[in-house]
Structure formats: structure tokens, C-alpha cells
Amino acid sequence: MYIEVNGARxxxxxxxxxxxxxxxxxxxxxxxxxxxxxxxxQSRYLAHHGWNVLAxxxxxxxxxxxxxxxxxxxxxxxxxxLLDALHIDRAALVGHxxxxxxxxxxxxxxxxxVSHLALVGTAFPxxxxxxLIDAALNAPEKALKMVNVFSxxxxxxxxxxxxxxxxxxxxxxxxxxRSNPQVNVFHRGFVACDSYAGGEQAAAALxxxxxxxxxxxxxxxxxxxxxxxxxxxxxxGVPVKVAxxxxxxxxxxxxxxxxxxxxxxxxx
Amino acid sequence: xxxxxxxxxxxxxxxxGAQPDPxxxxxxxxIHLSTSFVFESSDHAAALFxxxxxxxxxxxxxxxxxxxxxxxxxxxxxxxxxxxxASGQAALHLAVSTLMGAGxxxxxxxxxxxxxxxxxxxxLRRFGIETTFIKPGDINxxxxxxxxxxxxxxxxxxxxxxxxxxxxxxxxxxxxEAGVPLLVDSTLTSPWLIQPFAHGADLxxxxxxxFLSGHxxxxxxxxxxxxxxxxxxxxxxxxxxxxxxxxxxxxxxxxSTVGAFLLRARREGLRDFGACMSPHTAxxxxxxxxxxxxxxxxxxxxxxxxxxxxxxxxFVARVGHPLLQAHPSHALARKLLPRGAGSVFSFDLKGDRAxxxxxxxxxxxxxxxxxxxxxxxxxxxxxxTTHFRMSDEALAAGGIGQGxxxxxxxxxxxxxxxxxLQRALKAAEKAAEKAGx
Numbered sequence: 001m002y003i004e005v006n007g008a009r010x011x012x013x014x015x016x017x018x019x020x021x022x023x024x025x026x027x028x029x030x031x032x033x034x035x036x037x038x039x040x041x042q043s044r045y046l047a048h049h050g051w052n053v054l055a056x057x058x059x060x061x062x063x064x065x066x067x068x069x070x071x072x073x074x075x076x077x078x079x080x081x082l083l084d085a086l087h088i089d090r091a092a093l094v095g096h097x098x099x100x101x102x103x104x105x106x107x108x109x110x111x112x113x114v115s116h117l118a119l120v121g122t123a124f125p126x127x128x129x130x131x132l133i134d135a136a137l138n139a140p141e142k143a144l145k146m147v148n149v150f151s152x153x154x155x156x157x158x159x160x161x162x163x164x165x166x167x168x169x170x171x172x173x174x175x176x177x178r179s180n181p182q183v184n185v186f187h188r189g190f191v192a193c194d195s196y197a198g199g200e201q202a203a204a205a206l207x208x209x210x211x212x213x214x215x216x217x218x219x220x221x222x223x224x225x226x227x228x229x230x231x232x233x234x235x236x237g238v239p240v241k242v243a244x245x246x247x248x249x250x251x252x253x254x255x256x257x258x259x260x261x262x263x264x265x266x267x268x
Numbered sequence: 269x270x271x272x273x274x275x276x277x278x279x280x281x282x283x284x285g286a287q288p289d290p291x292x293x294x295x296x297x298x299i300h301l302s303t304s305f306v307f308e309s310s311d312h313a314a315a316l317f318x319x320x321x322x323x324x325x326x327x328x329x330x331x332x333x334x335x336x337x338x339x340x341x342x343x344x345x346x347x348x349x350x351x352x353x354a355s356g357q358a359a360l361h362l363a364v365s366t367l368m369g370a371g372x373x374x375x376x377x378x379x380x381x382x383x384x385x386x387x388x389x390x391x392l393r394r395f396g397i398e399t400t401f402i403k404p405g406d407i408n409x410x411x412x413x414x415x416x417x418x419x420x421x422x423x424x425x426x427x428x429x430x431x432x433x434x435x436x437x438x439x440x441x442x443x444x445e446a447g448v449p450l451l452v453d454s455t456l457t458s459p460w461l462i463q464p465f466a467h468g469a470d471l472x473x474x475x476x477x478x479f480l481s482g483h484x485x486x487x488x489x490x491x492x493x494x495x496x497x498x499x500x501x502x503x504x505x506x507x508x509x510x511x512x513x514x515x516x517x518x519x520x521x522x523x524s525t526v527g528a529f530l531l532r533a534r535r536e537g538l539r540d541f542g543a544c545m546s547p548h549t550a551x552x553x554x555x556x557x558x559x560x561x562x563x564x565x566x567x568x569x570x571x572x573x574x575x576x577x578x579x580x581x582x583f584v585a586r587v588g589h590p591l592l593q594a595h596p597s598h599a600l601a602r603k604l605l606p607r608g609a610g611s612v613f614s615f616d617l618k619g620d621r622a623x624x625x626x627x628x629x630x631x632x633x634x635x636x637x638x639x640x641x642x643x644x645x646x647x648x649x650x651x652x653t654t655h656f657r658m659s660d661e662a663l664a665a666g667g668i669g670q671g672x673x674x675x676x677x678x679x680x681x682x683x684x685x686x687x688x689l690q691r692a693l694k695a696a697e698k699a700a701e702k703a704g705x
Contacts, residue, residue, distance in 0.1 A: 160322040
């Protein structure tokens with residue numbers, strides 16, 4: 001469905017069910033050069049099992065208009081504005097990669113308005129190599145291939161009949177990049193990841209249970225790079241759950257069931 | 269960065285979509301000859317039917333063995349996914365029927381396999397879908413043929429049997445300006461010779477019966493989506509951008525940014541028309557694909573030798589292969605098909621139809637039959653067989669004369685193929701002498 005957020009047309013995929021204010025809401029946030037469709041399986045399941053699902057296209061990405069966020073903080077402002085626009089008092093935030101940092105920052109700001117925080121494929125700091133940042137700007141096809149390769153761990157993912165996730169990852173990246181002729185959202189997203197400094201501070205301010213869903217073969221955000229956040233969340237005194245999934249960085253497509261079960265067991 | 273995470277073509281041909289079977293350890297892909305698959309629970313059943321979880325329900329719609337084939341062909345083409353179907357014809361029909369209904373219009377190349385021409389010119393017309401045929405090299409013609417109801421451009425990588433090379437980048441650009449996708453039949457080239465998505469095509473299909481299978485043992489087709497076409501942006505495809513009552517009111521373009529076409533094609537066309545592939549067939553095609561790179565290299569090598577032989581033979585009037593400078597697609601083939609333009613081509617004898625008959629009947633290594641892309645060398649007379657329903661004008665537009673003979677060069681010793689052709693050409697020449705005596 002489309003809604004107006006900060007004056008910009010914003011797309012949220014609702015998992016095949018209409019938005020219903022009476023249900024609990026899960027807001028799913030994608031990573032760099034992705035869009036709502038990376039949450040396809042998990043969105044449909046949650047939407048048909050009692051949840052409002054809002055798998056959003058971040059501003060300036062895919063079907064959403066607006067200025068693409070230049071920082072994690074800007075994106076977190078957008079998440080708050082999105083909840084306000086839909087008059088949602090309380091929601092679970094689920095984020096992947098860059099989206100996990102956005103969800104973390106938003107959760108720290110929104111306090112009790114966030115019921116659960118699920119961080120899939122996360123790390124802090126989420127440093128991106130200068131070479132990759134440069135390639136994202138000047139040779140995006142090359143950078144996209146690098147990211148796609150680093151994000152995968154198997155040549156045989158159970159991603160649904162007939163879909164080849166390597167090719168789907170490349171095609172989606174190209175489509176999202178093409179969707180914004182004004183801004184290279186690939187480069188802007190990586191810069192936002194690389195420059196975010198508030199992770200541990202945000203984790204210390206959390207008021208809700210937290211799930212870390214980490215890919216044991218993740219080369220982009222290896223599990224060891226999430227340990228600081230895990231400790232910070234534990235120190236904040238909130239319930240912390242860590243799920244290790246036997247896959248790479250793109251957990252949702254490489255292990256759709258395992259990712260779903262981790263989310264389901266955490267949210268339900 | 270070659271390696272497991274960034275595999276090359278030859279590695280993908282062996283590994284894409286497959287891993288040792290987790291239940292048994294079987295290294296080769298198991299053949300899952302099962303119509304249906306047991307649900308873990310009622311919730312699991314509902315989730316599978318509603319696309320909430322990946323998995324297989326019923327083998328008309330998906331099957332684990334077929335899924336490996338689909339991923340493998342998609343990987344080799346650089347696509348987002350694929351659908352295995354009963355034949356190449358079924359793949360073409362599935363593409364068309366997913367994108368349009370009665371009132372739709374296709375702009376297609378004149379240089380098509382006879383069966384494709386038949387489907388478009390006769391059968392789909394009966395169902396209200398019109399086709400305008402354009403010579404593949406008539407660039408202005410492609411542009412001028414577009415109508416408000418046009419939904420698809422369609423051509424073959426290399427036309428059958430004249431081997432006119434489709435200028436995919438140019439034709440794709442015209443298609444995209446018109447807001448429609450370009451579908452390419454890549455049967456005669458296979459992804460080893462050209463990957464049409466890299467040149468701008470949006471959809472690709474194969475008659476897997478030919479080079480993918482490679483052994484003349486099965487009938488099958490595979491339809492692949494490159495995931496590049498913007499169905500929403502086009503505005504011409506409500507089938508993909510509006511709720512479909514026939515499947516949970518799904519809006520396919522919202523469901524998957526890059527997989528909308530495949531979702532609808534599987535959940536409607538494959539489900540309802542039912543032209544599915546047997547898992548046993550999928551397995552045989554997978555066996556073929558494992559050696560595709562090796563076979564294609566040999567096909568091309570042998571073809572070069574045979575073309576050179578025929579081009580210098582005094583009883584041969586014309587050899588229709590882009591290897592030769594005189595071929596109208598020579599320059600385009602060098603650009604788009606640097607590894608070669610395939611091993612299926614035609615040539616004309618300097619003789620009449622009776623001499624052509626004598627030529628074919630004298631051949632011993634070449635088999636006279638209606639197929640191409642076999643590991644064995646094949647021969648046929650198109651005007652009286654594969655393209656017999658076409659008028660003389662349509663035949664001429666496709667580069668086919670009454671004396672045209674089509675060869676499919678196999679993997680035998682090239683010297684044996686040349687020897688076979690030499691004897692048959694001599695017999696054909698003598699047949700003329702006898703007739704004149």
C-alpha cells in the first residue's frame with residue numbers, strides 16, 4: 001500500500017493482507033540497494049498469522065519517492081514518521097544489514113513504542129571498505145557483484161521453485177539503483193553504514209527484547225562483529241536472544257524458513 | 269574473484285542449484301519422481317499454498333529435481349529464475365499467455381523456427397492474439413510495427429535456419445521505448461555462445477530438447493526471466509501489476525520486484541495449462557548441461573571445418589553461416605557471438621529438388637530427422653518438413669529456398685563428417701548427370 005510520509009509517496013508491502021490497526025505491527029526494514037521484496041516469505045507468513053506487516057521501501061528506493069536517507073539517523077527519523085503517519089502506537093522493528101542499524105537507532109529513540117527489535121545480519125561498527133564505497137559510486141555493477149558474492153554462502157539455496165538468488169540479487173540491485181536517477185543509493189547507503197557511530201549508545205537505551213539473527217557464514221557482517229552490540233543490549237537489561245543461522249549475509253533468501261522461525265519464535 | 273562464491277560458467281553448469289542430497293548424501297541430483305510432497309502440518313500446508321514458505325506441493329507446479337534445472341539454467345543465463353516446461357513450444361506459449369490475452373499483439377522476427385511461426389501466425393490468432401512479422405534486420409520495421417496493444421517483441425538469437433543474427437541491443441531498445449519486453453529464443457546458441465540478458469533481452473527461452481539436453485533423448489523447454497523489465501513502469505501489464513483473483517489476489521509486481529513474471533507464469537500458466545516437465549526429463553537435461561561447455565566447444569570447432577569445406581565445394585551454391593564474410597550477419601555475429609554462431613545452418617546445392625533428395629539419402633553419418641542440437645550430426649530439408657506450412661513468400665523471408673538443406677553439426681570426428689558430405693555431394697552431382705543422360 002502507498003501512504004504519505006513527510007510529503008512523499010511511500011510504499012509498504014503488507015504481505016498480502018490489508019493493514020489493520022487492531023493487529024500488532026511488524027515494520028521490516030531492508031538493507032543497502034534492496035527493497036521490501038527481500039522480506040517476501042517472512043512478510044507473507046507474519047501477515048497471515050496475526051500481524052500487520054509493513055515491509056517498507058525506504059525513501060528514494062524502488063517504489064518510494066522522497067529523498068534517500070543519507071545517514072542512519074535520517075532513516076530512523078523516517079521510521080518514526082512512518083509510524084506516525086499510520087497512527088501506530090507500538091510496533092516491532094525488524095531490520096536487515098543497514099536496515100538493522102536503522103531499526104536499532106529508531107528503537108532507541110522510540111522507547112516504549114517499540115515492542116520488539118530484531119536485528120538480522122547486523123554488526124557495529126558496520127564499516128565498509130573504502131574500495132567498496134568507491135566502487136559503489138564509480139563502478140556500481142562491479143560493486144554490486146562484490147556484494148552479491150560476499151552475501152551468499154551456497155549455490156543451492158532453498159529459495160522457492162526456480163528462483164536463482166545470485167541472479168535475483170544482481171537484478172534487484174540494478175533495479176533499485178535505476179529507481180533513483182537523482183541519487184546513487186548504493187553509495188549513499190554504504191556511506192550511511194560506514195559513518196554510523198551511535199550503535200552502542202543506541203543499544204544501551206533499548207527498552208524492548210532484542211533478537212540477533214546472525215549468519216554463521218556471513219562475510220559482510222560476521223557474527224563476531226555483532227558481539228559489542230549484543231553486550232551493550234545485555235547491559236541495558238533487556239531480554240536478548242541470539243539465533244545463529246547456518247547461512248551467509250542474505251539470511252532471508254538463503255534460509256527463509258530458519259529466518260522466519262527465528263522471527264516467529266521471537267515475535268509470537 | 270573466481271571461486272565457490274563467484275563461480276564461472278563451467279562450474280555453474282555442474283553445481284548451480286544443487287548440493288549433495290542432505291538425506292542420503294547422493295552427489296548426483298536425485299530424481300524426485302513423486303507427484304506430491306507430504307505436509308508437516310496443516311499450517312505448513314496452508315503456508316505452502318499461500319507462498320508463505322518455500323517448498324513443493326504438487327509436481328505440475330514445482331518439483332525438487334525440476335527446481336535444480338530451473339536454477340541451473342537461470343544461473344547460466346544470468347537470470348533471476350526459470351520455469352521448466354514440457355517443450356520449447358510450451359515455453360513460448362507460457363511467455364505469451366502470461367503477458368497477454370485476446371486483443372494482444374506481438375512483433376516477431378520472420379526468421380523463426382517453423383513451430384513458433386505456426387503458433388504465432390495461426391494458432392494464437394485463433395485466440396485473438398495478432399502477430400506482425402518483421403525481418404530481423406529491418407530496424408525501422410520493428411519500430412513501425414508497434415501498436416497500442418503490443419505486449420511483446422520476439423526473435424531468435426540466430427534465425428532458424430538462415431542464421432540471421434538478431435541485433436538484440438537495438439531491438440531491445442526499441443521494445444523498451446515501446447514499453448514492452450523482448451523475448452528471445454536462444455535454443456540454437458545456448459548460454460555458452462550468448463547470454464541475451466547481457467545484451468538487453470528481458471526474457472529467454474530454450475527448447476532444452478536441443479543443446480541443453482544435447483543427446484536427442486528428451487523433449488523439454490525452459491523459460492528464464494532476467495528480472496530487468498519494469499512492469500509497473502510500463503503500465504501495459506495489469507496481469508502483473510493488479511490483483512489476480514485466481515491466486516490470493518496477489519499483485520505479482522508488489523510481491524517480487526524482479527520475479528513478478530515468473531510468479532504469475534508458474535501460479536497461472538503452469539498451474540492451469542499444465543504443460544509441466546517430468547522430473548526424469550529434468551534430470552536428463554541436467555546431465556546434458558553438465559557437459560554443455562565441452563560439447564559447445566566441439567560443436568563450434570566441427571562446424572568451422574564443415575563450413576569451410578562446403579564453402580569451397582563447387583556443387584554448393586551458398587553456405588548460410590555467419591562465419592563467412594558473405595553472410596549478412598557476419599559483422600553482427602562477430603560482435604554478439606564471438607565464440608561462434610552455432611552449429612545449425614543451411615546451405616543450397618547447385619541442383620534441383622531430386623538432387624537434394626539424393627544428397628540426403630546418401631548421407632550415412634548424418635541422420636535424416638527433425639531435430640537439431642543433438643550430439644550426432646543431423647540433416648533435413650526444411651521446405652518440405654519443419655517449415656512446410658509456410659508460404660513461398662514466408663519461406664523466402666526466413667531465408668529458406670526449395671533447395672535449402674539444414675545441417676546440425678554434431679560431435680563426431682570432423683573428418684568423418686566431411687567425408688560423408690563429400691560422398692553425398694558427389695552422388696547428388698551424379699544424379700543430375702544420370703537425369704541428363
